[in-house]
Amino acid sequence: MQTATGIIAPKNFFLINKEYLAVEGRVIGFSLYTVRPSDNAPIQLAPRGSNTSDLQHLVQNPRLSHFFIDKAETQEFQGFMTSSMTTLIEDDNIPLPQKSQVLYGRAKDIMRDVLENPRSGDSIKRATGMADNIIDLAMKNFDAIPTMLKLGSRDYYTFSHCVNVTIFAVGFSMMIDNSGESELRELATGCILHDVGKSEIDLQILNKPGRLNPYEFEQIKTHSEKGYHLMQGYLSKTALEVILHHHEQADGKGYPHGLKEHEIPDYVKIATIADVYDALTTVRPYSDARPPFTALALMKKQMTGHFAQEKFIDFIRFLGGQFEKPM
Numbered sequence: 001m002q003t004a005t006g007i008i009a010p011k012n013f014f015l016i017n018k019e020y021l022a023v024e025g026r027v028i029g030f031s032l033y034t035v036r037p038s039d040n041a042p043i044q045l046a047p048r049g050s051n052t053s054d055l056q057h058l059v060q061n062p063r064l065s066h067f068f069i070d071k072a073e074t075q076e077f078q079g080f081m082t083s084s085m086t087t088l089i090e091d092d093n094i095p096l097p098q099k100s101q102v103l104y105g106r107a108k109d110i111m112r113d114v115l116e117n118p119r120s121g122d123s124i125k126r127a128t129g130m131a132d133n134i135i136d137l138a139m140k141n142f143d144a145i146p147t148m149l150k151l152g153s154r155d156y157y158t159f160s161h162c163v164n165v166t167i168f169a170v171g172f173s174m175m176i177d178n179s180g181e182s183e184l185r186e187l188a189t190g191c192i193l194h195d196v197g198k199s200e201i202d203l204q205i206l207n208k209p210g211r212l213n214p215y216e217f218e219q220i221k222t223h224s225e226k227g228y229h230l231m232q233g234y235l236s237k238t239a240l241e242v243i244l245h246h247h248e249q250a251d252g253k254g255y256p257h258g259l260k261e262h263e264i265p266d267y268v269k270i271a272t273i274a275d276v277y278d279a280l281t282t283v284r285p286y287s288d289a290r291p292p293f294t295a296l297a298l299m300k301k302q303m304t305g306h307f308a309q310e311k312f313i314d315f316i317r318f319l320g321g322q323f324e325k326p327m
Helices: 052-059 071-090 096-116 121-140 144-151 158-175 181-192 196-200 214-221 223-231 237-245 266-280 292-301 309-319
Strands: 013-016 032-036 041-046 067-070
Touching: 013 071, 041 052, 041 067, 067 071, 071 096, 071 121, 096 121, 096 144, 096 158, 096 196, 121 144, 121 158, 121 181, 144 158, 158 181, 158 266, 158 309, 181 237, 181 266, 196 223, 214 223, 223 237, 237 266, 266 292, 266 309, 292 309
Parallel strands: none
Antiparallel strands: 013 067, 032 041, 032 067
């Protein structure tokens, strides 16, 4: 089976990020494998019950570029990763770039799983947990926000876009002290799942390289309501409003309900700006990535009426580092 990175995984195995094993002192409840180059057959590197401290020579070996896990041990791997995130965030001996890389990579993997199976309660739970992890790391060291954003590829994928929007929105909201911790966590959850409705849109429309025709654009516009209905019963009212209303505009010309500025909650306004900015600064099927200044200029001059102006100005200041870091 070919993974999302183009690597061929052995049958009934899946690829994991080597960095996930970098946190020492953890016991793995699964066996670890690599593959034999000649025929791609799995070769066991470490049995279940191994300590990650004893695996560092494998993690650091450049000849072992890919690690795999038997799909039969997926549940054990997911449990290991969930508990490892807390350890990773709290361990002051682990450098911030390493923490950020593991967290960002894990967030992308989780969102890829969610978009492949958006009705999986376990995947949704992992996504909300990852939104909390991003906040926890930012609260411990706010420099995690720019560090994680630097890891983002400029190529657009829905799963990485969801992660990027979450990081932008969390950092921006913390900088302007927009909300309490509870609302911040709900904002992050809504952002990481804001495009989950695109899982129900035809891929030929999502990946179309040219301009969408009117029918196709109407189909794209249904993703916010589709996402809202998919996530009902799983998320809070605040998170659901982010999913439903992140395409509303201050001038009332957005969708799905044509809300005006005074009807749009502040946390949705933050998500909207983060969503558009990340979309403009990544390569899309129909557009090259724009440099940050060009993207902001386009948002200011060509998207008049889209955003709450006070929030948009604050976002520019946030990107320019003009706010004091939150304590």
